[in-house]
Amino acid sequence: MAEQEEKVKCAIIGSGNIGTDLIMKIKRRSKLLEIVALVGIDPESDGLKRAARMGIATTAEGIDGFVKMPEFKDVVFVFDATSAGAHARHNEVLREHGKRVIDLTPAAIGPFVIPSVNLDDHLNEPNINMVTCGGQATIPIVAAVNRVSPVRYAEIVASIASKSAGPGTRANIDEFTETTSHAIEKVGGAERGKAIIILNPAEPPLMMRDTVYCLCDDEDEDAIRASIQHTIDEVSSFVPGYRLKQSVQFERFGNNRPLYLPDQDMEFTGLKVSVFLEVEGAAHYLPAYAGNLDIMTSAAVQAAERIVSLSQKETAA
Template sequence: MTGRTKVAVIGSGNIGTDLMIKVMRVSKTLEMGAMVGIDPESDGLARAARFKVPTTHEGVDGLIAMDGFEDIRIVFDATSAGAHKVNAAKLAPYGKKLVDLTPAAIGPYVVPAVNLETHEEADNVNMVTCGGQATIPIVYAVSRVTDVPYAEIVASIASKSAGPGTRANIDEFTETTAAAIEAVGGAWKGKAIIILNPAEPPLIMRDTVLALYNDPEELLQDAIRESVEQMVADVAAYVPGYRLKQQVQFTRIPEGEPVHTLLGKGVGEVNVTHKVSVFLEVEGAAHYLPAYAGNLDIMTSAALRAAEHIVAQLPAETEGALQ
């Protein structure tokens, strides 16, 4: 493990455990330094102990008190929005880099395929939501070709893949995702919807992105299609199960369609002639979670990519001193 940067994972549930296994199996630059939970009987802590990863069931306070805490450089938080606010405050004096997998959004939104380099020096980066990680790259792919006055995403996930944290944070999910569609994706107005699908057997994550734009002569379709396909390839580089479900669809908006009701106040008079629809699916890598839990896999994959990039930017003397 020489030369690797030690990390801690707070949250011994599904997301945290999958992230731990990704660090151990996939990463070439990170090393597990601690697994942190609050339930001493959790499967995540039990697995970590079997892997000989240091553990504590006393939450962030236990992490701070652990031997070797000073060597940990990156802390992943896979708890909940409310818990992350407490955890971030307690960790603030210690100079750790935080990668937040909750919708707390204390730090800047980060979607690796879009804006990772912009925030590589931030002390706390927010990974938005699973729906955001899947769909914001597509909104951005359209917005880098043309203005996007309105973008709407629908994330459909297997109900079995939605744990208590996801269910407790539904409002935060929609609010954080919508805000990031605008701040990162570049849409003037964003909207997010999440669907918990109870189908049996469970279905893999499906995402729909709809964006309005102006193209009266239909001159932009090829450029938008190419931009979207390139972005899908960029995301798939760190989320192998990420793919287009079908070809990008373009539809002319009928004259008189009241699309202005979607734009909200403050947008002003805007002409939109077309909508582009992009249909995605995300299959998980099944490192710990079932393959249908692509919504969780894309979060842990994006968080891993973000942490690896942050570590790569550390000055050599600082990185070496922290091993």
């Protein structure tokens, strides 16, 4: 029997909702990764206390405290789950020490990565950006439509439970819309992209819901539907709660009834594709309604594991 590979040591910066969920996900499911340190700035945070109880080294002195930790030298991957503003300095320090960075903030210093769409293009990057929760949920759908018919315009609306939006998410609302809009174009392939986020205060809290609108050239509906379903199956392989909420909807706009697009000051003729998604979280840390956290952390873990897996295969060869 082949000797089992030693797990790759990782650390997380950010002891809030996303960072804590990452710990739970990696501890429970990953056969390739091991969390050895959690870095925060609030010694009273639930994340730091929980990590300490699990035997994970912690510091409440931020990136400077992390560099001084004995665990630092063995860390290969660092997941940054703080804010876009803080990530700039974190990345600078981590790159000086040769650490690979998986950025879960909207800072977008490294290339945008959506695992089911373009991860293989960025396996050797020192810093990859996981876009946003809304981007992880919707950009695969834009790319799925674009594979069949060029997407002229794509708009996404991400609705998440207010209770699942921590301080980091709320501080990054502007960056969310800008980063997601750019990624819709750069990764999804749309000529023009727009992103909207809604923090829903409903009680009881609602599941994450995402709506994707694509305006594309007129094409076979069955081919588009099949491409979308293939993508749903791929994403749900690592985010089990990712699913279509209802059937894909189609609407045609002909020369006799064009659709006016005010942002682009143009009339559109072609096919409108509407996709309605629901993301149920795995409830590793927060309740199942927090699918926005689950898809973000799941995508980050999927990216790190695939990089490690391919590296191990290359070494074995």
